Amino acid sequence: MITSNIGKIFLDAYNEEYGTNYDARGFFLEQFYPLFFDQNKYMMTAGNSPLENPKLSWDDMIKGKKPYETPEQRKSRFEKLINKIDESEADASIARGYASLDVTATTSGQVTDMKLPNSQEEIYTSWMGDALGIGVQGGFSILFSKKEILLDIFKGWKLYRESLNKTSMLKGNQINTWNGQWLSHYYDDRVYDEKMPLAGYNPYNTNNDGLINIDTQTWTKILIGISRKYDNSQLLGYIYSIGQTNTTIGFVPFDLSQIRRPIHLYKKIFGMHNSRNAEDLWGTALGFKMACTYGGIGIKAMEPKGLQDYVYPKGNKDPKQPKAPKNENEQINFNVYKIWILAMLNNDDLWEKSQELAELLNEASCNKDKSISTKPKNLVEAMLNATNKKLFVEAATEVIPFITKIDEFKGIVKEIHSMPTDNVPYFLTLLRFQYKTLK
Helix, strand or coil, X not given: CHHHHHHHHHHHHHHHHHCCCCCHHHHHHHHHHHHHCCCCCCCCCCCCCCCCCCCCCHHHHHCCCCCCCCHHHHHHHHHHHHHHHHHCCCCCCCCCCCCECCCCCCCECCCCCCCCCCCHHHHHHHHHHXXXXXXXXXXXXXXXXXXXXXXXXXXXXHHHHHHHHHCCCECCCCHHHHHHHHHHHHCCCCCCCCCCCCCCCCCEEECCCCCEEECCCCHHHHHHHHHHHCCCCEEEEEEEECXXXXXXXXXXXXXXXXXXXXXXXXXXXXXXXXXXXXXXXXXXXXXXXXXHCCCCECCHHHCCCCCHHHHCCCCCCCCCCCCCCXXXXXXXXXXXXXXXHHHHHCCCXXXXXXXXXXXXXXXXXXXCCCCCCHHHHHHHHHHHCCCCHXXXXXXXXXXXXXXXXXXXXXXXXXXXXXXCHHHHHHHHHHHHHHHHHHC
16 A cells, blocks of 8 residues: 555655664554654544544543543553554554455445455554645645655654644644645745744644644645755655545656746746745646646646636637736736746747737837827737737738837747747737736
8 A cells, every 4th residue: 555655665764864773563663653642632633543532522622621531541542553453454444544344334445355465564654654645735635755755744743743732722633734834834945944943834723613723735835845845857646535535546746847947937037026925826726636637747737826718718709818917916916927828838038029029019009190009009909819820920910010120020920820839829828918017
């Protein structure tokens, strides 16, 4: 099972990093269980294992309405779990992410009469693997096999325990959600301070009952952080959800170079100012689950919300025309739209080409001869409303008499005409935004 495999990769990396020689059972007994479960609040849910008491309400215990279990009660549950692992075949009650042996259960797997090689080591590492899942908005978690990322997640475990113990109203069982918030914080060198690792870290919200939850981080912020930290171009992730029913999307490749690209372009063109606020807008057009259906997470999945009507108008309508930003937030959104389009075009030179063409069209539409000023303006608008090569070239031909730099104008139009057909709507959208910038 994938949780066992990830747990094993982590354990090997831990032993190498810290000079230890733990096997899975030893690490679980000496490090994992005491940190995650042998305290008032659990760091992760124990599912339907002997560690969990379904009759207890965590909310009631946190609010002080009912007492926490005693150390003796926890020890009894722990011993039941260990005995069951020693004596039973691996299933969902003792191994995290595994199927139930009851074929009628909602978490059952495919039926087989083959004896699967599930060792006790794999059962123990499944707990570690599940605890390394990175929770993202949409209710899913991501497992990465890159050992450096697993060790980075581990660095946040003790900090979550400290936060649970210091903050009486903070809910437990949210290790995967914590992992996502921790990584996005840990990988942000603008705020992370190794001497004060939780300075500036505030992933919490308080509900009406006074209970404090950890907000789920967006997949984009987590992956932006990973792409900022590591130079890998490709990273394979396993997408899943463990609950009353287990949901699996499967293995999905993440193209870190494409995730980095719009972030770098934004900083290159617009500078560092507000670049952090811009990060909130990436990847908002698609939900995470939908983005995974593309077969890989890259620049397409980074699309900001609300841009489609500018690129591909519905029906026979003209494309939506940009409006001049009225405040800083609208300006950031305006800039993000332009950068994502440029990243989709995958040709930085087209930024200058779109600016040059926008300037030529702006000049043509502002003819000082009032007797003919309406005509060039209408012709320019027809050119800006074009949605394909044919309409664009036809409209450009009509505009030529009002262009001062004809050779430059024809050169850009010719370049657009030679573009791959799929790129043309994106370039024309970028042109409309550049034109509105001048206006």
